[in-house]
Structures are given as structure tokens and as C-alpha cells.
Amino acid sequence: IAGITQAPTSQILAAGRRMTLRCTQDMRHNAMYWYRQDLGLGLRLIHYSNTAGTTGKGEVPDGYSVSRANTDDFPLTLASAVPSQTSVYFCASSRTSGSTGELFFGEGSRLTVL
Amino acid sequence: GQNIDQPTEMTATEGAIVQINCTYQTSGFNGLFWYQQHAGEAPTFLSYNVLDGLEEKGRFSSFLSRSKGYSYLLLKELQMKDSASYLCAVTDSNYQLIWGAGTKLIIKP
Numbered sequence: 001i002a003g004i005t006q007a008p009t010s011q012i013l014a015a016g017r018r019m020t021l022r023c024t025q026d027m028r029h030n031a032m033y034w035y036r037q038d039l040g041l042g043l044r045l046i047h048y049s050n051t052a053g054t055t056g057k058g059e060v061p062d063g064y065s066v067s068r069a070n071t072d073d074f075p076l077t078l079a080s081a082v083p084s085q086t087s088v089y090f091c092a093s094s095r096t097s098g099s100t101g102e103l104f105f106g107e108g109s110r111l112t113v114l
Numbered sequence: 115g116q117n118i119d120q121p122t123e124m125t126a127t128e129g130a131i132v133q134i135n136c137t138y139q140t141s142g143f144n145g146l147f148w149y150q151q152h153a154g155e156a157p158t159f160l161s162y163n164v165l166d167g168l169e170e171k172g173r174f175s176s177f178l179s180r181s182k183g184y185s186y187l188l189l190k191e192l193q194m195k196d197s198a199s200y201l202c203a204v205t206d207s208n209y210q211l212i213w214g215a216g217t218k219l220i221i222k223p
């Protein structure tokens with residue numbers, strides 16, 4: 001593993017199903033983030049974690065949950081998927097929190113909810 | 115509200131110079147980032163400005179004027195591989211990162 005790994009890279013999901021997007025980093029970064037990217041809109045922050053054991057809500061947290069049990073892993077769960085959650089999801093990390101440092105992004109997970 | 119404006123799309127010719135503008139209105143300012151994103155790929159870091167002036171890094175330069183709420187990314191000696199979206203993002207007073215929608219740059223031979 002080098003950098004940030006996301007899985008799956010692509011998924012089609014029926015509405016109402018539960019889905020977890022996985023994110024793992026090997027850079028020992030303290031802060032991790034989940035963004036969604038939709039056409040014509042800027043990246044929107046869903047949830048973040050400044051350090052292992054803590055999480056916070058971003059701009060669009062409804063319908064999503066996260067956990068940060070350790071430094072490396074930051075899974076994103078959709079409890080009951082809806083079509084409006086169709087998007088490309090990016091996990092990112094930074095050495096420090098506070099949004100003044102470079103973000104390193106995973107390759108993205110393209111999710112389609114039907 | 116907080117807002118970041120960038121042109122939606124720009125076209126330039128291989129070998130030429132292009133300037134991508136970004137204006138922002140945010141609650142406070144703690145730095146401005148530029149990222150490059152090729153189609154279907156993840157964003158990658160290009161530059162960070164926190165003080166006024168020009169930062170040069172090879173063919174790419176980024177300029178910031180905090181008093182005007184304005185930045186630009188200057189790309190010189192354009193290559194076909196520079197075809198990508200360029201994302202402007204600002205860290206506000208609460209240290210939240212606010213993203214623009216991105217500028218799609220099309221390079222023509």
C-alpha cells in the first residue's frame with residue numbers, strides 16, 4: 001500500500017441497502033476526510049477526523065456515518081442508500097488537521113444508487 | 115455565505131500560457147490551495163499561498179491578493195497533459211476548507 005487506498009472503486013447499489021466505503025492510509029497522517037464530488041459542484045465535506053478516536057461532521061453529513069478506530073482506517077457507511085447519494089466519493093488525509101496542509105486523495109469510489 | 119468563483123471552462127493552445135482566476139468571499143482567510151484533477155482521477159496538490167505575491171514552481175505559478183480576495187494559477191508552455199480540471203480552495207477562519215467547482219482546461223494542438 002502506498003498512500004491512500006479506497007475500496008470499492010465502483011459500485012451499483014439498490015436504494016435502501018447499507019454500504020461501507022473503505023479507506024486506508026499508510027502515511028501515519030493524523031487527519032482524514034470524506035468528500036463527495038458531484039458535477040458542477042465543488043468537493044463537499046461529509047465527515048472528518050482530526051485524530052484517531054475522534055470524528056466530526058462536515059457540510060453534508062446526513063445519511064452518512066464514520067468511525068476512526070485507529071490511525072490508518074476511516075470507513076464511510078451509508079446506512080440506507082438513496083439515489084441522491086449517487087456520487088464519486090473521495091477519501092483524503094493530511095499530516096495535520098486545520099486545513100492548512102496538503103491533502104492526499106484516494107482514487108475515489110464511484111457509487112450509483114438505483 | 116461563503117463562495118469561491120472560477121470559470122467553468124477554458125481553452126488554450128499547446129505551448130501557450132493560460133491564467134485561471136479564482137475569486138473568493140469567505141469568513142476569514144488562512145490560505146489558498148490549487149489542485150489539479152485529471153478526468154476520472156483524484157485531485158493532486160499544486161500550490162499553497164498564504165501571503166500576498168507570486169509563488170513559482172516550474173511551469174506553474176500561483177498568485178494571491180488577500181485584499182482583493184483573488185488568486186490566479188498561471189500555466190506556461192502548455193502541454194497536452196495539462197488538460198485537466200483545476201480546483202481552487204480556501205481555508206476560512208474556522209480552518210474549514212471551502213472548494214470552488216473547478217475550471218476545466220482544454221488544451222488544443
